Amino acid sequence: MHTLTLKLETNDAQEHELDKRFRVMCHIHNVLVKRSIKLLGRLSHDTSYQALKTNYLHSGKEEKKALSAQMKSFRESIGLSEYGLQSYIKVCGRKYKKLVSSSQVQKEATRVWKGVEKVLFSDGQHLHFKKEEDFDCIGGKSNTNGAKFDKESLSVVWNGLYLACRKPRNEKEVWYVHESLKDDISYCEIKRKIFNNGWHYYAIIVLKGEAPKKHRQEQKACSAGRTGIDIGVSTIAVVGEQEVVLQELAPRMNEYNRKIERILRKMDRSRRASNPDKYNGDGTINRKDRTKWVFSNHYRKLKRELRTAYRQKSAYIKQSHRELCAILIQNSNEFYVEKMNFRGLQKRAKKGTRKKRFGRSLNNRCPALFVSLLKEKAAQYGLSVMEVDTVSFRASQYDHITDTYTKSRLKERWKKIGSCMVQRDLYSAFLLKNSDRQGKHADRMLCDRSFKEFTAMHDKTIRKMKKDGISRKCCFGF
Incomplete structure (x- = not known):
């Protein structure tokens, strides 16, 4: 499988609608994370499950299979599984069915479940909630539900919202898009990236088959x-x-680091100017001051x-x-x-x-x-x-x-x-x-x-x- 990324040409009304849908999906994500943390806590306090886990660590190969099945059955009985999370979030998803589809809600449940698996079976420590500004992608499961991409018009239709994609600008882009869209579409995702003037939105089309090969590289790669x-x-x-x-x-990395350092210094000066009582005379933060932090429009722009x-x-x-x-x-x-x-x-x-x-x-x-x-x-x-x-x-x-x-x-x-x-x-x-x-x-x-x-x-x-x-x-x- 491979992906094709196309920029969406949006107006103010469409961006307002997209922003609303991203806020909804961020809320759904955090509801799922809250539910998962609760169930993980229940596992950690359940003596029978912890006994099975202890026996699993000190058992042979055949015994581990039986104990693993018992632990899996216990997790599923309390709803800690991919299907359990998808079933739990159905009620919340119905409240927002005009904005996001059922398959998109299920895909978000699958993403949260992957994080749960890292905590259960790998080196994951705990799950994290997401801020709205950090949530940047709404997934999909098929091209018939949710965000649906149309090959002919190069557009996305999503629950009554019509989004046109930017047309390729040069011959290389035209060739690559044309060759990519010869494959069947698996599903379409909507992604956003932050720029100085706000969010820019993109359609990520996941296609079956291999990515097109550039002829110049294909010929020379035979050496x-x-x-x-x-x-x-x-x-x-x-x-x-x-x-x-x-x-x-990445030899030009220092240019970007210097730019980031300059912005961070500006942000620090702006934050100190807007919150003089939050700092001591030596420049350290005054921990005793419990008033709310004030952030200026200039700070938000930075x-x-x-x-x-x-x-x-x-x-x-x-x-x-x-x-x-x-x-x-x-x-x-x-x-x-x-x-x-x-x-x-x-x-x-x-x-x-x-x-x-x-x-x-x-x-x-x-x-x-x-x-x-x-x-x-x-x-x-x-x-x-x-x-x-x-x-x-x-x-x-x-x-x-x-x-x-x-x-x-x-x-x-x-x-x-x-x-x-x-x-x-x-x-x-x-x-x-x-x-x-x-x-x-x-x-x-x-x-x-x-x-x-x-x-x-x-x-x-x-x-x-x-x-x-x-x-x-x-x-x-x-």
């Missing part, structure tokens, strides 16, 4: 060859058959600008990653990348430890998103992405000439391999490129065969980067 990718928290090193690349992920800046930052990261993926797939048909646990790297360090964490860098560069986009793009063109075993491979420690592993500190960015000094990340990418088929360790024969060509490309790239002033000492080593 055979291996590519090794060493991805860090903020940089990426790529070694292919014909070139090597060492660069930052808040919209802040949300817009965050949206632009997110869109830039994704676009930058997509462009890099498009370049990579033109020169290779096999990709080797380390299997990284980025979620573990973003967690806060425990008190009393000096272990470095990378939460800010991961937020700014999104390396996990790059890997997922590369997999998505490779699958589209029939290419392969192999995730090597980080524990057994240890690319940053290996020396293929001496066949030894040597630990090095994070700040050491250069390694001596034989008589050559090589950049650590590029050498790791070189080893990944020459991985064995199982992805367990580097193939020394392949490494020896291509090491000379690698060092020549490596030196040429480093010289060019230094000449162009592209440097980042802490990551590149120069």
Whole structure:
């Protein structure tokens, strides 16, 4: 399946109606969350269910199946299931049947249930209520109920509301829309994004089948060859058959961060000017003052600008990653990348430890998103992405000439391999490129065969980067 996004051309009356429907769906979402929290609390206080849970953790495989069925039966008996939530919200949904359809209400119940599943079966801590301004998508289940998209007129009809989509503006857009709409429509969602002048609305059409392939990329993606990718928290090193690349992920990120920081400082000044009694003489918040906070129209305008800046930052990261993926797939048909646990790297360090964490860098560069986009793009063109075993491979420690592993500190960015000094990340990418088929360790024969060509490309790239002033000492080593 794939999606097609079309902007909706709306007037003031339609935007007012859409805003009303988003408020209704946000209310329905919070009703479902409140119900789920109540039922989860009931589970945590039920001694019989907790006894089943304890026995499940200390039982064998066959016993676990029976205990799991008992726990599932108990949850369903109190209404804590996807169908139970859908049945519970029917009464609330009927009150707003002129605004939202039954399938949209059911889809929202399904979304809340996914959050419940994370709390029950995964690492989820608790459910969250949503503010109206944070609720940005109304889902669907079919193209015959709720928001219905019409291929011929490029429009959405939704419970008496007619919404026209913006027509494609250039040949590429016309071609992509035409090719996408050849597939059958599964369902249509309505999404909104914040801009400085308010909300903009979009139709997200979910279609069956694969996304159209761009002819230029499809022709070039046939070139055979291996590519090794060493991805860090903020940089990426790529070694292919014909070139090597060492660069930052989302290199213009600092521009967006500076813009966000400026807006935050303006918001802080505006908030302090409107609430002088809320602050002490040293600038800290006066906790004893219980009066209501006052927010000026200027502050509200800045808040919209802040949300817009965050949206632009997110869109830039994704676009930058997509462009890099498009370049990579033109020169290779096999990709080797380390299997990284980025979620573990973003967690806060425990008190009393000096272990470095990378939460800010991961937020700014999104390396996990790059890997997922590369997999998505490779699958589209029939290419392969192999995730090597980080524990057994240890690319940053290996020396293929001496066949030894040597630990090095994070700040050491250069390694001596034989008589050559090589950049650590590029050498790791070189080893990944020459991985064995199982992805367990580097193939020394392949490494020896291509090491000379690698060092020549490596030196040429480093010289060019230094000449162009592209440097980042802490990551590149120069």
